[in-house]
Amino acid sequence: MTGHPYDTDLERGPANHVPLTPLTQLQRVASTWPDKLAVVHGARRYDYGEFYARCRRLASALAARGIGKGDTVSVMAPNVPALLEAHFGVPMTGAVLNALNTRLDARAIAFTLAHAGSKILIADRCFSAVVKPALAETAAKPLVIDIDDPLDSSGELLGACDYESFIASGDPEFAWRMPDDEWDAIALNYTSGTTGNPKGVVFHHRGAALNAIGQILAFQLRADTSYLWTLPMFHCNGWCYTWAVTAAGGTHVCLRRVEPKAIFDSILANRVTHLCGAPIVLNMLVHAPDADRKAPAQTVQVATGGAAPPSAVIEAMERMGFRVHHLYGLTETYGPAALCAWQDEWDTLDKAGQAAMVARQGVAYPTLDALMVADPDSLAPVPADGTTIGELMVRGNTVMKGYLKNPTATAAAFAGGWFHTGDLAVRHPDGYVEIKDRSKDIIISGGENISSLEVEEVLYRHPEIMEAAVVARPDPKWGESPCAFVTLKPGAKKTDPDGVIAYCRAHMAHYKIPRTVIFGPLPKTSTGKIQKFVLRERAAKL
């Protein structure tokens, strides 16, 4: 509408329009609370003044090596300060951070470095056994910087210099660059993928800044927050908590290895208030040996996601002094896109009833625009009846920019103006969504859809079972039948397939009962998810 007074002589300018980015938040917090504790790593502790100076030194050192707009810097590290600092120092040069999944093998790393076009690789020496062959194999020839952490001297040094010397060469007052536009890329995260080559998910500054705010709002992060890094920072940039905890002015408590004793010790020593982790991490805490367990001095807020937490795990965590929040998201949504917001009327439910409510994926995150369960082709929303299955779709500013160098996959993911998550869900009458399965994980037996998650939920309630995964096994009569793979708790009483099947018979509809039960360790992806495609292959060969 040209000529309209509200659009005349009222243009954007430098005084009133600035790109949204997590970078300005670090600058603001360091200026407001320079002496506030920012980072804890073992016995090392430093404040926001130093944290900001180290990030600027990193940016300066990178710029001196020619890193700038549109370049890629990869980091292969556990949850150590160098990786946290890279979340700011790399984009401060205009470059894009590619945090590598540390559980990948050499071949996958070689592929990623080449696809991302990495010019610099900052790698912790403990991963040299994988990084060395990856560098030999990859088409990319990045400059290598070693992280030589006194807390772990395993592996060997591979690089031109070590991280501390590298940033020492940089200027702590470096005049870093703002993104030209908030749509500029800030991070590149590869989906772990179950088959084929992974896809490179591109995040932009706008989405990173907004999802960081979303975490602050959803999780009540504040200046007195002490956040324990149990969730890998390489996993969707730590669900954006790298940026969120910083924007809140809280304290980052690093952790090299996710082990129950180290977690319980750190919670006490650092007065931890918040942590995140996949249900598998919660399960590990629940089943930690008594000697390693220490009751937290205050309630610890725990955000979990990546898979629905079995209600038995939620209940056990709450008994131990944790308050569990269930989030849902994907790499494509910067991590969390939904949360199971608490309703006051749930206060009156018993623990099991509450856990069943919390096991649902819930409602849109504060910074997501919309979420729907719909027919993937027609985009017609399913009725909110709790039973009709559709695909979960989301839309908003915290949805990725797209897949790098993959316009076909990007277009497919965004078909019809919604991001298609690939998760099958229902919408309950209260508006909450609940995922029933990944599209490919549903079991179709005698024409009936069986949710593998629903069967697993029952198995997790079996007193001797620690982990469970259910997949389709080809069946000459029914097409497919449910096949359960389970591991038992340490010191579990002896149990056999018939016992498990009898337990299922008492707790679920007959057609859903696993026909086959296999005991043994479960194969997992690099992010700790159970690899159902491996189990499906095993089941097919039975």
Add this chain to the structure above:
Amino acid sequence: MTGHPYDTDLERGPANHVPLTPLTQLQRVASTWPDKLAVVHGARRYDYGEFYARCRRLASALAARGIGKGDTVSVMAPNVPALLEAHFGVPMTGAVLNALNTRLDARAIAFTLAHAGSKILIADRCFSAVVKPALAETAAKPLVIDIDDPLDSSGELLGACDYESFIASGDPEFAWRMPDDEWDAIALNYTSGTTGNPKGVVFHHRGAALNAIGQILAFQLRADTSYLWTLPMFHCNGWCYTWAVTAAGGTHVCLRRVEPKAIFDSILANRVTHLCGAPIVLNMLVHAPDADRKAPAQTVQVATGGAAPPSAVIEAMERMGFRVHHLYGLTETYGPAALCAWQDEWDTLDKAGQAAMVARQGVAYPTLDALMVADPDSLAPVPADGTTIGELMVRGNTVMKGYLKNPTATAAAFAGGWFHTGDLAVRHPDGYVEIKDRSKDIIISGGENISSLEVEEVLYRHPEIMEAAVVARPDPKWGESPCAFVTLKPGAKKTDPDGVIAYCRAHMAHYKIPRTVIFGPLPKTSTGKIQKFVLRERAAKL
């Protein structure tokens, strides 16, 4: 950089780019917590489901009268549900909300309606004595809708119909429109101005959404927040708390009149956790008759701003169970742009020391990009020495779009890419800014700059003084000399100018002491600020 992989085939689209706006937050909260208490007004209470439905009805009824993109809807009302609903219902049509300052006279309202081009005026009947002549005088011929609140039947009905009938004609499921662009205007607020015609400050959806988030972050608003409307909603849209409390899912507690008894009663009855108000409102609470005072059941967070709160007022408020936060901002910055963030080391200061720290304007708001104190011409920042005076300037996404139909004033305000606040300030060594005066309020005596605020701060500590304002009085010898206007506390001991001057002599440098002290009521602007230009005129005539 064309051809760059991070900018190729990674365009914005409906799945990953949505305008930032407060409107989607209401939709999200109403969908997440439809049964949660949203609005309290006297004995009336309604939930987010109904709040959202009422806003949609309003939008629908406005659209049926032809209101759409770029139109202006004015509202003249105290803090009642109709004005709160207009913050959503009006922009849901694409139109712009113009909340009128209820303390303006008929002539100023007539000017505003004409300048804004208002097509509809929603007005509370209690203001008919001003609205009626304004309508007779103005060039605008808006359709008038009456607010006929059972809580106040003063005044007369002037309009075509009343607000409740009007929205009853609207559709509660109305498909409201998203802004086409987040830069679209959402609100128009006229500066109260001390002389001449006021300027129309245009807010956009992006800034409104972000400043609302800023308030949530700065003020820790949550779903269990109960916010008492002591700050006028017409004042920068209630410093964006209209949108912020909604986005947090908190409860809006309306209040027609800002009176101590009503405030103390509502705090108890509605378990109020937060309120905002100018220092003058705090002062009123501090000096309330004992019979009206009731101790809050929990600490009430109070944000104050618009003028520096005298430290004596902060101390007294804290003793009564309030926790005072000092914010700073202007209409041009959507309300708050700075806050005096607490530092842990202040914990060890005595009450007076803490109050002195809190009386400073502080540091940038979480959603502001930057704030500086600089020479207004060269834009060179002043040293952080606590004494060198410069002009306070700010920059960021929560700075206005500009002044409506006033490109000259807009260009002047944004000169050099910073918004010039017109406030004179220093930066302290700890980085905190402190306003010394408005440019025009500084007193220059014998070549020395005297901050009127500094003299007032001392006067406020005098045991018998309730309010104080110091202005320049022309002086044949010194050029100007400080002239104090004061009011005494109810029941104050008799005191005279010499006593006040003697008190000042004991507490400040000689050259700053007021040469003249005048007792009597102080003239105030429609937003409760003391009108120094009136006092300057009086001082000139003494």
